[in-house]
Amino acid sequence: DAGVIQSPRHEVTEMGQEVTLRCKPISGHNSLFWYRQTMMRGLELLIYFNNNVPIDDSGMPEDRFSAKMPNASFSTLKIQPSEPRDSAVYFCASSFLGSYEQYFGPGTRLTVT
């Protein structure tokens, strides 16, 4: 079975540009999570969805960040405008609702110059 798929794997952009990260969860999983990992702050939960509905976005750092899940097979995390401090690895994870065992995608390494 395919695992969680993320694209792009690497993104380099200039400050002020819009960045869109994409995620396809494991087929059948109905919970999806976006995390960000940095050396300073470790792995932090940004937002998660159950059955395509955003449940908790308290981890989203600013209004520049937004996330959508238009269907069970696709989610996006958008940063507009991007800033150098947004540079990090962004992970998407998925699970069955209520199972709590989350499986991570390979991540997107974002560099904002």
Place this chain on the structure above:
Amino acid sequence: QKEVEQNSGPLSVPEGAIASLNCTYSDRVSQSFFWYRQYSGKSPELIMSIYSNGDKEDGRFTAQLNKASQYVSLLIRDSQPSDSATYLCAVLGGGADGLTFGKGTHLIIQP
């Protein structure tokens, strides 16, 4: 503010010995606990979950949970060089689905 604390290491263990990794958490209502392994440049990989007090064994791995002390640990028996990685402790709080992660312990198994 939920917190999960781990010693960052590095923790150096000779090959074949037992590696012991520890984690404490602040939220008393936490119900579920997980250990993830992360190799450098890779994504976290789930290796163990534990939900009740006591020990849970899976192959060379044993997870231990003590809710009264708010403490969870991971033991790796017969450590192998391939076990060298960062181990992340993750906690699921009551009424929430998102995990709170510790910053991880860097484990080095010396051949």
